[in-house]
Amino acid sequence: MSALASLTMRELKKWYRRRIAIIFTFITPLFWLALFGKSMNLYSLLKIPSNVPPQFVQFVQQAIDQIIIAAFGTKDYFTFLATGMFSVFILFSSMFSGMSLIFDRRLGYLSRLLVAPIRRETIFLSRVISSIIRSLLQFTALLIIAIALGLQLGDGFNIIHLASLYATLALLALAFSTLFIALSLKIEEHDTAIAITNLLNLPLMFASNSIFPKNQMPQWLQIIADINPLTHSNIIIRKLVIEASLDIPIKSLAYLLGIAILTTILGLYLSRKLLKHL
Amino acid sequence: MEGLTKIYNGEVLAVDNISFEVYEGEIFGFLGPNGAGKTTTINMLNTLIKPTKGYAELYGYVLGKEDDKIRRIIGLVPQELTADDELTGYENIMLQASLYGVDKTTAKKRAEDLLNMVDLYDAANRLVKTYSGGMRRRLELVMGLIHYPKILFLDEPTLGLDVQTRAKIWEYIRNLRKEYGITIFMTTHYMEEADQLCDRIGIIDKGKIIALGTPRELKNMLKGDIILAEVNNLNNFDTKELPKIISEIKDVKVVDGKLAITTERGENTLPKIINILTEKGVNVTSVELLKPSLEQVFLYLTGRKIREEEALDSIKMRAIMRRRRRM
Numbered sequence: 001m002s003a004l005a006s007l008t009m010r011e012l013k014k015w016y017r018r019r020i021a022i023i024f025t026f027i028t029p030l031f032w033l034a035l036f037g038k039s040m041n042l043y044s045l046l047k048i049p050s051n052v053p054p055q056f057v058q059f060v061q062q063a064i065d066q067i068i069i070a071a072f073g074t075k076d077y078f079t080f081l082a083t084g085m086f087s088v089f090i091l092f093s094s095m096f097s098g099m100s101l102i103f104d105r106r107l108g109y110l111s112r113l114l115v116a117p118i119r120r121e122t123i124f125l126s127r128v129i130s131s132i133i134r135s136l137l138q139f140t141a142l143l144i145i146a147i148a149l150g151l152q153l154g155d156g157f158n159i160i161h162l163a164s165l166y167a168t169l170a171l172l173a174l175a176f177s178t179l180f181i182a183l184s185l186k187i188e189e190h191d192t193a194i195a196i197t198n199l200l201n202l203p204l205m206f207a208s209n210s211i212f213p214k215n216q217m218p219q220w221l222q223i224i225a226d227i228n229p230l231t232h233s234n235i236i237i238r239k240l241v242i243e244a245s246l247d248i249p250i251k252s253l254a255y256l257l258g259i260a261i262l263t264t265i266l267g268l269y270l271s272r273k274l275l276k277h278l
Numbered sequence: 279m280e281g282l283t284k285i286y287n288g289e290v291l292a293v294d295n296i297s298f299e300v301y302e303g304e305i306f307g308f309l310g311p312n313g314a315g316k317t318t319t320i321n322m323l324n325t326l327i328k329p330t331k332g333y334a335e336l337y338g339y340v341l342g343k344e345d346d347k348i349r350r351i352i353g354l355v356p357q358e359l360t361a362d363d364e365l366t367g368y369e370n371i372m373l374q375a376s377l378y379g380v381d382k383t384t385a386k387k388r389a390e391d392l393l394n395m396v397d398l399y400d401a402a403n404r405l406v407k408t409y410s411g412g413m414r415r416r417l418e419l420v421m422g423l424i425h426y427p428k429i430l431f432l433d434e435p436t437l438g439l440d441v442q443t444r445a446k447i448w449e450y451i452r453n454l455r456k457e458y459g460i461t462i463f464m465t466t467h468y469m470e471e472a473d474q475l476c477d478r479i480g481i482i483d484k485g486k487i488i489a490l491g492t493p494r495e496l497k498n499m500l501k502g503d504i505i506l507a508e509v510n511n512l513n514n515f516d517t518k519e520l521p522k523i524i525s526e527i528k529d530v531k532v533v534d535g536k537l538a539i540t541t542e543r544g545e546n547t548l549p550k551i552i553n554i555l556t557e558k559g560v561n562v563t564s565v566e567l568l569k570p571s572l573e574q575v576f577l578y579l580t581g582r583k584i585r586e587e588e589a590l591d592s593i594k595m596r597a598i599m600r601r602r603r604r605m
């Protein structure tokens with residue numbers, strides 16, 4: 001096996017052996033899905049009052065439907081939130097991908113890797129690849145749970161949509177994991193890394209269309225949401241899942257791709273530079 | 279290596295301008311107290327940290343220029359236990375092999391040999407977490423050897439091991455050199471380890487090499503053997519007389535009511551000394567002959583470095599006392 005493959009396997013093995021810890025990865029997104037997604041069902045909040053004349057009920061209902069669909073793309077807020085949570089979940093599961101590097105530095109394993117005749121990028125890439133694989137496997141579990149809880153897939157959702165969904169999430173996972181691992185290259189304390197991730201995770205989630213549609217936001221927040229990769233992956237994912245359409249906005253796809261390429265190049269460059277010596 | 283220097287963070291001078299040569303196929307021992315700069319030197323030579331200044335060459339490859347080539351020919355057994363404790367011993371070894379491009383079949387065979395050699399075969403499939411300190415250290419050794427390096431850096435390879443295991447590892451290290459012609463660069467705290475195992479020894483203190491040579495050469499630096507004699511009613515005897523009567527005696531001191539006599543050929547002078555003392559009415563209750571050891575060389579050298587010339591002998595003696603009490 002090549003050094004890259006065996007180092008990737010090392011990460012995955014250790015992850016698999018810490019099964020208990022994996023459960024915790026699901027807590028936050030599940031919390032959002034089950035509690036928020038189910039209780040904030042806007043459609044049932046907007047029930048037609050009983051004093052509306054019967055002959056208008058149909059029109060009012062249509063109006064409500066159109067307002068909600070215009071805002072959320074679906075009548076079901078749970079489906080809207082769940083599809084938004086997919087990307088957030090990838091963010092959360094990539095966020096700590098740099099942790100293994102920090103622990104390896106602490107425990108001296110990194111020294112072993114640094115004196116070995118391997119490319120410095122290999123050390124970086126093994127974490128990136130394992131993080132993406134981990135994220136997608138965990139996502140599969142989340143997807144099944146979301147469907148069980150009532151996520152409504154668009155009519156005609158098929159294997160191509162599913163594959164595109166995974167590809168989009170893989171791209172997002174690449175962007176986030178390269179970013180967070182690159183940030184961990186020279187960090188010695190895991191507290192520092194936790195502080196950085198805590199600083200980034202909630203703002204990233206709220207300053208996106210994950211929970212609320214972007215057009216409901218104040219102007220300044222919309223500008224932030226527009227540069228947030230979560231917003232763009234959400235746009236693509238909702239197109240694929242809710243509408244079962246492959247008509248993906250090129251702008252969002254290009255943006256996501258651009259970010260992922262940029263962070264990957266940055267990570268490779270920094271790992272070559274910063275992992276030359278201890 | 280020439281003028282190798284490491285200054286940490288621009289302030290801690292850990293290794294100060296050291297120059298020496300390690301010959302192909304020898305076991306070279308680096309001896310020094312805590313914080314002397316042994317690990318720092320090893321880590322500069324194995325490319326882990328960047329020297330602040332200086333030049334070094336390993337098998338013709340220039341440090342800092344051909345690091346990747348150097349990495350291919352060296353093995354490292356670090357001072358800390360750094361195997362991944364969430365993997366099994368065997369997984370650690372195979373992973374290590376793949377880092378060096380050793381193919382799986384070869385790695386398997388070597389792993390089996392090495393594991394047997396260090397008596398770890400039965401525990402190979404257990405998680406390293408469950409290993410004892412000694413088992414972990416032996417695993418580190420296997421990991422450092424799996425790619426059959428030309429130069430092996432051993433940073434305190436027997437730290438914390440029991441006597442039997444230590445002896446076994448010595449035997450193994452000797453074997454390695456004999457069979458594969460591996461050059462071994464090791465550091466140690468254990469004087470007898472350096473003495474018995476190493477072809478040549480460098481003594482390092484405060485980042486400087488203060489002595490370099492074979493164990494025999496180093497021990498010859500001492501003026502001779504030391505005789506310790508426990509005596510009564512010394513009052514009416516002038517110790518200065520002894521060197522005048524027996525020419526081999528170089529020095530006589532009274533430490534804690536004991537006579538400490540530095541002499542050549544102690545086994546010959548010892549009976550004479552006892553005779554003379556008895557003649558002069560001094561009652562000798564016990565004697566001890568100490569042959570020069572590296573421990574004494576080390577104290578002799580570092581003692582002089584740390585304090586003034588004067589303090590040397592009492593430091594030396596106190597250390598001898600300590601050693602005696604332990605015996």
Ligand SMILES: Nc1ncnc2c1ncn2[C@@H]1O[C@H](COP(=O)(O)OP(=O)(O)OP(=O)(O)O)[C@@H](O)[C@H]1O
Nearest residue numbers: 286290292310311312313314315316317318319357
């Ligand atoms: N990363 C570091 N940053 C700052 N100072 C350091 C660092 N590593 C070592 N030192 C200092 O450099 C000096 C030499 O340390 P080194 O680890 O090389 O000693 P050593 O001879 O290996 O000691 P020991 O026998 O305890 O292992 C010490 O004073 C130590 O405090």
Ligand SMILES: [Mg+2]
Nearest residue numbers: 316317318357
């Ligand atoms: Mg050390």
